[in-house]
Amino acid sequence: xxxxxxxxxxxxxxxxxxxxxxxxxxxxxxxxxxxxxxxxxxxxxxxxxxxxxxxxxxxxxxxxxxxxxxxxxxxxxxxxxxxxxxxxxxxxxxxxxxxxxxxxxxxxxxxxxxxxxxxxxxxxxxx
Amino acid sequence: xxxxxxxxxxxxxxxxxxxxxxxxxxxxxxxxxxxxxxxxxxxxxxxxxxxxxxxxxxxxxxxxxxxxxxxxxxxxxxxxxxxxxxxxxxxxxxxxxxxxxxxxxxxx
Numbered sequence: 001x002x003x004x005x006x007x008x009x010x011x012x013x014x015x016x017x018x019x020x021x022x023x024x025x026x027x028x029x030x031x032x033x034x035x036x037x038x039x040x041x042x043x044x045x046x047x048x049x050x051x052x053x054x055x056x057x058x059x060x061x062x063x064x065x066x067x068x069x070x071x072x073x074x075x076x077x078x079x080x081x082x083x084x085x086x087x088x089x090x091x092x093x094x095x096x097x098x099x100x101x102x103x104x105x106x107x108x109x110x111x112x113x114x115x116x117x118x119x120x121x122x123x124x125x126x127x
Numbered sequence: 128x129x130x131x132x133x134x135x136x137x138x139x140x141x142x143x144x145x146x147x148x149x150x151x152x153x154x155x156x157x158x159x160x161x162x163x164x165x166x167x168x169x170x171x172x173x174x175x176x177x178x179x180x181x182x183x184x185x186x187x188x189x190x191x192x193x194x195x196x197x198x199x200x201x202x203x204x205x206x207x208x209x210x211x212x213x214x215x216x217x218x219x220x221x222x223x224x225x226x227x228x229x230x231x232x233x234x235x
Contacts, residue, residue, distance in 0.1 A: 007156060008228070035156035035185075070144075070157060089226060096228045103229035107187055107222050109130060 001111040001123070002085050006076040007035065008096045008104040013074050015095050020076075023091040025084060029077045034070035039101045073104065079111055128222040128235060129193045133184045134160065135204040135215040140182045143203045150199055152192065156185040166212050181215060187222055189235065 008016060013030060020028060080088055089106055097103055115122050135143060137159075144155060161178040168177030188196050197217055205214050225235050 002223070006228075031158060033156050033158045033185075035154075037154050040153060070155075073156070075156065075158075089224075093226060093228050093231055097231060099229055101229055103227075105187075106224075106226040106228065107128075107130065108224040109220060109222050 001114060002080055002082060003109040003111050004076070004078045004080060004085060004088050004092075005107045005109060006078075006092050006096075006104060007033070007073050007106075008076065008092070009098075009102070010072055010074055012096050016076065016092060019091050019095045020078070020088065023087055025078055025080055025088050025091075027078065031075050031077070033073050033075045035073050036070050037102065037105075071102065079114060128187055128225055129190055130220045130222045131184075131186045131188060131193060131196050131200075132218040132220070133186075133200045133204065133215060134162065134181050134217075135184065135200065136206070136213065137180060137182045139204045139206075139215075140184070143184065143200055146199050146203045147186075147196070150195065152186065152188065152196055152199075154186065158183050158185070164213065164216070169213070179213065187225060187235065193219060 006016075017028075017030075020026060076092070078088060085108060089108070092106055113123055133143075140157065144157075147153070147155060160181050160183045162181060163177040163179060168175055168179060170176075184200070186196055197219070200217055224233065226233055
């Protein structure tokens with residue numbers, strides 16, 4: 001058993017959900033998280049808009065550009081059988097890739113045991 | 128690769144994040160969590176609080192960087208000289224594979 005942890009864009013949640021159901025891995029947990037990646041946000045674009053006076057530089061805007069920004073993302077957590085990992089990873093990558101930085105990351109972690117709360121079934125049958 | 132999960136005080140997140148950034152570890156995921164520790168929560172007057180708000184930081188790093196990351200979190204998430212109960216915990220678990228979605232490549 002493996003845990004697939006995928007950090008994706010917020011607006012790709014529905015597409016990912018549908019694709020995973022089709023790929024035969026419908027069970028997942030999704031959470032709102034904040035984060036940043038290796039590439040920092042390029043604020044020069046925004047800076048030029050503020051400088052040209054297109055939008056007023058409010059105190060909030062100033063504050064936001066001074067501190068580090070974390071971007072809102074969704075993290076999917078799926079527990080899947082070993083032989084399904086490649087399929088799931090491929091599905092997530094296909095649905096979520098726009099080719100731009102910020103599409104997200106996928107991590108695979110080992111899971112040693114799992115139990116079903118309803119009846120105490122263990123490991124393989126209860127993932 | 129290793130996943131470092133650090134559960135820390137919400138007010139320490141800012142310092143820890145900026146220190147990680149300046150040490151060359153920009154990639155972090157943060158989530159709000161609630162929990163209690165070995166001290167079973169905190170008692171304030173008559174009321175017992177056992178769902179204490181904390182922030183969880185998730186970082187996936189190369190094996191060689193793990194000690195640095197843990198050291199930085201440990202140093203800056205601590206309160207006072209010797210630390211206090213409730214400063215948090217750090218867990219490290221193995222990660223087998225990592226993929227970047229935008230470039231479709233394997234690895235960190």
